Amino acid sequence: MSKDEINGKEKGDDVANSKMASKVDISERQRQTLIEVVDDIAGEEVKKVTLVLLNADEETTDEEISEKLDMRLNQVRKSLYKLYDLQLATFRRIRDKSTGWFVYFWTLHPERIDTFVEKKQLEVLEKLQTRLIYEESNMFFTCDNPDCPRVTFQNAMDNNFECETCKG
Known part of the structure; x- marks a missing residue:
């Protein structure tokens, strides 16, 4: 048919x-x-x-x-x-x-x-929840320069707590 x-x-x-x-x-x-x-x-x-x-x-x-x-x-x-x-x-x-x-x-x-x-809102909510978990489970370090990105503790430790971008 x-x-x-x-x-x-x-x-x-x-x-x-x-x-x-x-x-x-x-x-x-x-x-x-x-x-x-x-x-x-x-x-x-x-x-x-x-x-x-x-x-x-x-x-x-x-x-x-x-x-x-x-x-x-x-x-x-x-x-x-x-x-x-x-x-x-x-x-x-x-x-x-x-x-x-x-x-x-x-x-x-x-x-x-x-x-x-509703489906799109749930997708966004899931992404936000995943991001929140990441933010809460990591410690972040920043340089005094506001243009430099923040990095996780592990990345900061790997670089001896010096900024990868400006070396500050």
């Missing part, structure tokens, strides 16, 4: 008639968070693609997005794959029976933004 059949499409269905509804109701806070997070993590181009998908009432093809944004198709696809990698968008593909090419229908999942943000 093909992916298209699993998604409820029979082989040879007309691509033009294969769009499914995709609009999901989200709060204004989730909408703003989605836009800000995508802009911060993936950049302006991905943000523009996200806005097109966010405002679409149904699945959207990469070609349609390219036309709406007057952006090169390969840039749109690159942006869509970034959203896919962030697990904020999914796609399904249908073979166009007239050309034999696959047409990709993209859907944004803005409802996943809260989970995405």
Whole structure:
């Protein structure tokens, strides 16, 4: 069984008639968070693609997005794959029976933004906890020169408590 059949499409269905509804109701806070997070993590181009998908009432093809944004198709696809990698968008593909090419229908999942943000916050928290353990378990020495880095006790001892940078 093909992916298209699993998604409820029979082989040879007309691509033009294969769009499914995709609009999901989200709060204004989730909408703003989605836009800000995508802009911060993936950049302006991905943000523009996200806005097109966010405002679409149904699945959207990469070609349609390219036309709406007057952006090169390969840039749109690159942006869509970034959203896919962030697990904020999914796609399904249908073979166009007239050309034999696959047409990709993209859907944004803005409802996943809260989970995405929580996951990123946990990653940052883990890094901070690891850093805190390192800071608490080491003794650090600094030079009188504020431009010189601080060093651990072991490094300071290895250098006879002289600064490696300024030799002070």
